[in-house]
Structure formats: structure tokens, C-alpha cells
Amino acid sequence: MVRYARSLFGLAALALVAIAATIGAMYALHEGTASWVSESREISRLARVAYVLTVERELALIEGGVAPADAVSNAAGSNTEKLTIIIDSLVSRGAYSSDRAYRVAAIEDASKRWLKEDIKAQNESRSSRERKRFNVLRSRLALFILAEDARYAEKLARERQIRMYTAIALLLELMILLVVINSIRNKLVAQATELLRQKESIEKQAAELEQSNRELAGVIEERESANKVIAEEAEEQAALFNAITEVFYVLDRDGFYHKVAPSADERESRSRQKLLGRRVQDVLPGPTAALALSSISQALDTRGKIEVEYSLEWKGETTWYAGTVNPLTEDKVLWVVRDISDTKKAAEAIKESEARFRNLVEHSPQAVALHAEGRLLYANPTCANLLGYPLPEQLIGEPILRFVTRETSSRFIESLVSMSRSAARAPTVECQFRPANDGRIL
Numbered sequence: 174m175v176r177y178a179r180s181l182f183g184l185a186a187l188a189l190v191a192i193a194a195t196i197g198a199m200y201a202l203h204e205g206t207a208s209w210v211s212e213s214r215e216i217s218r219l220a221r222v223a224y225v226l227t228v229e230r231e232l233a234l235i236e237g238g239v240a241p242a243d244a245v246s247n248a249a250g251s252n253t254e255k256l257t258i259i260i261d262s263l264v265s266r267g268a269y270s271s272d273r274a275y276r277v278a279a280i281e282d283a284s285k286r287w288l289k290e291d292i293k294a295q296n297e298s299r300s301s302r303e304r305k306r307f308n309v310l311r312s313r314l315a316l317f318i319l320a321e322d323a324r325y326a327e328k329l330a331r332e333r334q335i336r337m338y339t340a341i342a343l344l345l346e347l348m349i350l351l352v353v354i355n356s357i358r359n360k361l362v363a364q365a366t367e368l369l370r371q372k373e374s375i376e377k378q379a380a381e382l383e384q385s386n387r388e389l390a391g392v393i394e395e396r397e398s399a400n401k402v403i404a405e406e407a408e409e410q411a412a413l414f415n416a417i418t419e420v421f422y423v424l425d426r427d428g429f430y431h432k433v434a435p436s437a438d439e440r441e442s443r444s445r446q447k448l449l450g451r452r453v454q455d456v457l458p459g460p461t462a463a464l465a466l467s468s469i470s471q472a473l474d475t476r477g478k479i480e481v482e483y484s485l486e487w488k489g490e491t492t493w494y495a496g497t498v499n500p501l502t503e504d505k506v507l508w509v510v511r512d513i514s515d516t517k518k519a520a521e522a523i524k525e526s527e528a529r530f531r532n533l534v535e536h537s538p539q540a541v542a543l544h545a546e547g548r549l550l551y552a553n554p555t556c557a558n559l560l561g562y563p564l565p566e567q568l569i570g571e572p573i574l575r576f577v578t579r580e581t582s583s584r585f586i587e588s589l590v591s592m593s594r595s596a597a598r599a600p601t602v603e604c605q606f607r608p609a610n611d612g613r614i615l
Contacts, residue, residue: 185357188350195343199336206332210325212266216273217321219263220314226256227311229538253288260284272324276317283310420494420510423501426473428453428466431505461485465496465508472498472506482513493517544573561610578605578614 230252260280267277287306380387421434430448448456453465461483472479479498484491493514499507534541540556542549549568557565560576577585581604588602606615 185353188346191346199339213325216267219259220318223259224314226252280313283313422508423505424508425505468498469506472500476500547572549573561608576606578607581605
């Protein structure tokens with residue numbers, strides 16, 4: 174019996190070790206993939222910026238016939254310097270990766286060859302050799318971007334597959350652990366049943382010897398059992414109170430601290446001797462203390478849960494907290510506080526990212542428009558200018574087919590139908606557009 178129980182406990186320990194190892198492997202996989210994704214995004218961004226600069230330089234040189242020669246030269250020179258800096262950054266980041274080294278080296282070689290020809294043609298018109306070198310550089314950048322996107326998609330697909338396998342392994346390990354725990358429980362129940370039978374036999378023999386003593390012993394046993402249950406419940410409540418990881422207070426209407434749960438938060442988890450018996454006015458800043466007293470009164474008056482947010486200065490930094498005030502008795506509340514600083518920072522980061530993306534679209538030299546059900550929802554200034562409108566807002570609600578010529582409207586509609594069938598593929602279509610302010614065909 175003992176040997177069998179030891180075997181079960183050994184299997185349970187082994188299952189726990191396997192679960193921990195699986196979770197550790199999943200964490201290591203996540204960390205490695207996150208690092209790779211961050212590096213891939215940065216390299217892909219540099220490659221795209223370099224490609225955009227090549228396009229901008231080509232456009233600047235094409236417009237050279239309209240702008241003054243000095244202005245075109247200065248613009249091309251500035252663009253060349255930016256492009257050289259971006260390519261150098263791309264080479265320095267991608268050279269350490271074995272699967273990118275060949276393409277990065279090809280981009281670096283094409284850049285050097287083009288710069289060499291570009292220096293020769295600074296005071297002359299562009300030669301066919303310089304144009305060829307420049308087109309090679311742009312082509313290699315485009316191929317690098319496509320390869321990086323494909324590698325990124327393949328990496329994510331492989332990670333999803335590995336995660337699925339590890340999840341299945343973790344599920345199997347949990348099932349094994351549950352089976353072992355159930356076996357241990359059954360064994361303990363059998364042992365407890367056997368002990369109970371022995372106890373009943375002894376009590377029966379004692380009852381036959383002395384009925385009065387058995388009754389007295391029964392009364393004493395009942396009282397001891399009741400006291401034991403009461404003591405166990407008190408210990409469980411105390412253990413539950415102390416095990417809460419969030420900051421946990423019990424306060425009365427006047428703001429006095431009655432109970433304080435331990436916490437890892439250095440700002441909030443003060444020693445009980447410093448908080449118990451004191452008021453929130455003595456511990457918190459004036460505005461925060463006023464908010465606390467108001468929330469306590471509101472929770473006690475309405476008998477409902479109150480949610481509050483407040484900030485505290487700690488060692489030169491601002492920490493944000495979210496508090497939940499729940500009424501306990503007629504004069505006491507339960508105040509649970511959690512740190513939401515990371516959530517606040519994440520929300521601010523999302524707002525900044527959205528603002529940067531919108532600013533990029535608004536100032537893009539390319540026409541960008543959003544439309545649904547055949548009508549325009551958004552257009553950037555470049556798109557409005559292209560279609561003959563002074564303000565982008567004037568295009569909102571306009572049917573997009575109004576600007577597409579009848580000869581090419583079928584192509585445009587076919588591209589939308591194709592995209593609706595396969596959202597993963599972005600179709601490219603060439604159409605003729607007619608601006609609203611003149612008769613030109615774009």
C-alpha cells in the first residue's frame with residue numbers, strides 16, 4: 174500500500190516537472206520569436222525607407238525639367254545622402270544574420286557601384302550606366318523586402334505550429350496529472366474509509382462496556398469537532414486575506430485602517446504598525462485622501478461597488494492605481510487597489526503610434542483613399558489635389574466610380590470582387606481617372 178502510494182506521488186511529481194518544462198519551453202520560444210520579430214520589423218522598415226528614397230530620387234530627377242537645375246541637384250544630393258545612411262544601417266543590421274547576409278551583401282555591392290557611377294555623373298546628365306546601376310539597386314531592395322516579408326510569414330506560421338504542438342503536449346501532461354491525482358484521491362478515500370470502520374468498531378465495543386461514558390464522550394467529541402471547525406475556518410479566512418497579491422484594505426467611514434493585506438508594492442505595502450489605526454488623511458495626499466473618503470461614503474450610502482483611479486508620486490515617478498470600494502458592513506468597506514501604470518503607458522503609446530501613422534498618411538506624396546460600398550470615406554491631401562478638390566473633406570461621400578472612366582471602370586470593379594474573394598491578396602489594377610476640375614485623363 175505504501176509503495177503504491179509512493180509510486181503515485183512520484184508520477185505526480187514527474188508530471189509537474191514535465192508541465193513546468195513545457196511552459197518554460199513555450200516561454201523561451203515566445204521570447205526568441207519576439208526578438209526575431211523585432212529585428213525583422215526594423216530591417217524591413219529600413220529596406221522600405223531605402224526603397225521609398227530611391228523612388229523619391231527618381232521622381233526628383235524626372236521633375237528636373239521643370240525645377241531649376243541647382244534645386245534638382247541639391248534635392249538629389251540630399252536624397253543620396255539619406256539613402257546612403259539608410260543602406261549603411263540596413264547593412265550593419267542585416268550582416269549578422271546568416272539568412273540575410275547574401276541579399277544584404279548584394280544590396281551593399283549595388284549601392285557602391287551606383288554611388289561610384291553617380292559621382293562621375295554629378296555635373297553631367299545621367300548616363301545609361303548610372304541608370305542601370307540605380308535600377309539594379311532598387312530591384313535588389315524590392316527583392317529583399319519581398320524575401321523579408323515571406324520569411325516573416327513563414328516564421329509566424331512555424332511558431333503557430335510549434336505552439337499548437339506544445340499546447341497539445343501540455344494538455345496531455347495535465348490529463349496525466351489529473352489521472353494520477355484522482356488515483357491518489359481514491360487511495361486516500363479507501364484508507365480513510367478503512368480507518369472510519371475501525372473507529373466505528375472501537376466505539377461500538379466501548380458502547381457495549383459503558384453506555385454512559387460513550388454518551389459523554391460523544392458530547393465532548395461533538396463540541397471539540399465544532400470548535401475545530403470554527404478554528405479551521407478562522408485560519409482559512411486569515412490565510413486567504415494574507416494571500417491576496419493586490420493591496421487590500423478594510424476601512425471605516427472616517428477613513429481609519431482596520432486591516433491591511435501584505436503586498437509587493439513598496440509604495441502601498443507599508444508595515445501594519447504604520448497604517449493600522451491611522452486615517453487616510455494622515456497617509457495619503459490631500460486630494461487623494463478626499464477622493465478616498467468620498468468613495469467610502471458613496472459605497473456605504475448606495476451599498477454598491479465604486480471604481481476610482483488616482484495617482485501617487487513615489488521616488489520622482491508617478492504611479493497610477495485603480496481602486497474598487499465594496500461595502501462590507503454598515504460602517505466598513507473593502508478597498509482593493511491594483512497598479513495600472515503599465516496599462517496607462519500602453520494606452521499613451523497606442524495614441525502616439527496612431528498619431529504618427531495618421532501624420533505619415535496625411536503628408537504622404539502618394540494618393541491614399543478609403544472607400545466602402547462605392548463611396549469615399551477618407552482621402553489624404555495628395556488624393557484630393559489629384560482629383561481636383563482643394564480640401565480632402567469635400568471628397569467624403571462621393572462615389573468613387575464618378576472619377577473612373579467608363580472604359581476602365583470594369584477593371585476597377587473586377588479588382589474589388591477579386592479582393593472580396595481572397596482578402597489575403599492585394600490586387601493591382603491600372604485605371605483611368607478624370608479629375609473634377611479639368612478634362613485631363615490620369
